[in-house]
Amino acid sequence: MGMILEKLPGITKGMPGGDLILTTADALIDLGRKQSLWPMTFGLACCAIEMMGSYAARFDFDRMGVIPRASPRQADVMIVAGTVCKKMAEPILEIYHQMPEPRFVISMGSCANCGGPYYDSYSVLKGVDRIIPVDVYIAGCPPRPEALQYAFVKLQEKVAKMSLKRGLATPQQEKGSRDLTA
Amino acid sequence: MTSEAATAAIPALRSDQLFVNLGPQHPSTHGVLRVGLTIEGEVIVKAVPDIGYLHRGTEKLAEARGYHHCVVLTDRWDYVASMPNNLVFCLAAEKLLGVKATPRADALRVMMCELNRIASHLLFVGTYGIDIGAFTPFLYAFREREMILDLFEMVCGARLTYNYIRLGGVMVDVTPEWTAKLKEFLEYFKPKIDEYDQLLSYNPIFMARTQGVGLITAAEAVSWSLSGPNLRGSGVVYDARKADPYCGYENYDFDVVVGKEGSCWDRYFCRVTEMRQSVRIVEQVLAKLPEGPVMAAGVAKIPKPAPGEAYAHVEAARGDLGVHLVSDGGVSPFRMHVRAPSFLNLAILQEKLVGMKISDVIALLGSTDIVLGEVDR
Numbered sequence: 001m002g003m004i005l006e007k008l009p010g011i012t013k014g015m016p017g018g019d020l021i022l023t024t025a026d027a028l029i030d031l032g033r034k035q036s037l038w039p040m041t042f043g044l045a046c047c048a049i050e051m052m053g054s055y056a057a058r059f060d061f062d063r064m065g066v067i068p069r070a071s072p073r074q075a076d077v078m079i080v081a082g083t084v085c086k087k088m089a090e091p092i093l094e095i096y097h098q099m100p101e102p103r104f105v106i107s108m109g110s111c112a113n114c115g116g117p118y119y120d121s122y123s124v125l126k127g128v129d130r131i132i133p134v135d136v137y138i139a140g141c142p143p144r145p146e147a148l149q150y151a152f153v154k155l156q157e158k159v160a161k162m163s164l165k166r167g168l169a170t171p172q173q174e175k176g177s178r179d180l181t182a
Numbered sequence: 183m184t185s186e187a188a189t190a191a192i193p194a195l196r197s198d199q200l201f202v203n204l205g206p207q208h209p210s211t212h213g214v215l216r217v218g219l220t221i222e223g224e225v226i227v228k229a230v231p232d233i234g235y236l237h238r239g240t241e242k243l244a245e246a247r248g249y250h251h252c253v254v255l256t257d258r259w260d261y262v263a264s265m266p267n268n269l270v271f272c273l274a275a276e277k278l279l280g281v282k283a284t285p286r287a288d289a290l291r292v293m294m295c296e297l298n299r300i301a302s303h304l305l306f307v308g309t310y311g312i313d314i315g316a317f318t319p320f321l322y323a324f325r326e327r328e329m330i331l332d333l334f335e336m337v338c339g340a341r342l343t344y345n346y347i348r349l350g351g352v353m354v355d356v357t358p359e360w361t362a363k364l365k366e367f368l369e370y371f372k373p374k375i376d377e378y379d380q381l382l383s384y385n386p387i388f389m390a391r392t393q394g395v396g397l398i399t400a401a402e403a404v405s406w407s408l409s410g411p412n413l414r415g416s417g418v419v420y421d422a423r424k425a426d427p428y429c430g431y432e433n434y435d436f437d438v439v440v441g442k443e444g445s446c447w448d449r450y451f452c453r454v455t456e457m458r459q460s461v462r463i464v465e466q467v468l469a470k471l472p473e474g475p476v477m478a479a480g481v482a483k484i485p486k487p488a489p490g491e492a493y494a495h496v497e498a499a500r501g502d503l504g505v506h507l508v509s510d511g512g513v514s515p516f517r518m519h520v521r522a523p524s525f526l527n528l529a530i531l532q533e534k535l536v537g538m539k540i541s542d543v544i545a546l547l548g549s550t551d552i553v554l555g556e557v558d559r
Binding site for chain 2: 040044046048049050053056057058072082083087088091118120121123141144
């Protein structure tokens with residue numbers, strides 16, 4: 001509780017029967033959101049092995065509040081870990097729409113960013129951002145688990161800036177949304 | 183038997199059939215495999231694997247890359263064990279070019295492939311545990327796997343996609359610090375395999391879920407062209423390292439591990455026991471590591487082999503991995519074909535899943551240990 005009070009801007013005051021906290025709804029909701037970003041376990045290719053490594057003993061994603069969920073209905077973040085082929089593009093779009101809002105996308109690795117080593121392949125989508133909006137890109141082939149953790153830190157920074165007034169849109173989406181549901 | 187024929191045989195008992203999509207984002211399909219299951223009650227009457235969700239066109243891309251560049255593509259077939267992929271392409275290309283790797287390079291290749299086999303089997307132990315419902319072995323197996331990845335990173339700078347084995351040899355020699363660290367790891371690792379046996383192999387729940395499930399007889403395994411631990415789990419003694427030795431495997435003393443009845447547990451246990459054999463091989467390589475250069479002289483920067491064909495195959499972590507190269511004398515292969523063990527191991531599922539209970543599907547699917555990067559390429 002002490003940590004939460006430290007991070008919330010506002011006033012705390014002892015009251016009979018409990019403490020009173022005066023803060024903004026934005027700050028409270030964003031704090032909760034950013035400390036529990038649950039990604040979907042959704043591996044496509046090589047990067048998925050590094051993603052699994054991030055959940056395992058050495059890198060231990062749990063301490064950042066990142067706990068993998070098997071269902072898109074329970075997930076906040078989609079980690080696109082690997083090459084997005086044209087056949088796989090449609091399921092990815094479907095899964096993206098199954099996730100509840102607000103939803104975030106991390107594009108992991110060169111393949112998901114731009115096609116990577118398969119830039120000239122007939123069957124590979126040249127970047128997952130052609131079908132869904134991406135919040136954080138990670139370079140590498142495959143990126144190290146540390147890079148994925150850094151991406152989550154960056155995503156947390158972004159989530160901390162969200163506000164209720166702008167609806168659920170992040171600042172980037174407000175400027176020019178490429179969300180196909182819009 | 184088709185689903186229609188299966189239900190027509192028992193008209194009185196016919197109930198509604200249900201179509202269930204397994205994948206392509208199911209956490210236990212180890213990638214992007216989709217299996218269309220038609221179930222009746224709890225029993226599967228039809229199973230159709232649908233692949234191609236990770237088809238990256240590697241074979242076609244190789245026709246537009248130089249021979250050195252193709253090695254980079256091979257890393258990404260079986261991304262859990264990349265070293266044998268590098269090796270098999272280099273062996274085929276070296277046959278075309280008429281180059282032979284130096285003795286030290288051969289020894290280093292064997293050592294790296296065996297270390298990578300251990301890393302790959304560790305990943306299998308961890309993920310198969312999760313498939314069956316045991317999460318803890320995953321954390322233990324990955325702890326040791328990270329140490330092997332550290333060794334790879336020390337020698338070539340990459341954790342997964344190494345590009346270490348090159349035409350004519352290997353990228354760089356190992357240092358004395360590296361060999362010291364490897365010895366340290368081997369001493370640490372040997373007792374750990376017993377720990378996995380205690381944790382998972384002889385766990386009564388795990389054995390109940392996997393023993394006697396997904397039986398594949400030796401004749402079926404051969405006729406479906408299985409290879410690797412899937413074939414040996416059925417009791418067939420075939421290992422490319424013994425049957426057709428390459429890189430000096432004939433100089434090392436190791437056993438071919440076989441299972442008894444071809445159940446999921448046998449295939450699992452084959453892999454666990456293979457790790458012990460791999461440790462044996464690595465120790466022998468370390469003991470008699472020859473001195474000398476690690477790269478053969480005379481490999482051109484832009485190799486142009488004479489027109490012809492070459493085939494090479496190695497025992498990769500998942501089975502008999504082969505590459506067929508055709509050269510027309512140009513700078514890139516005219517055609518490259520990959521005999522991918524995962525692809526052939528996957529094919530038996532459509533027959534074996536029929537008649538199984540739905541709860542055993544993942545047990546069988548997980549025990550074949552497919553990597554979709556290699557299935558689809």
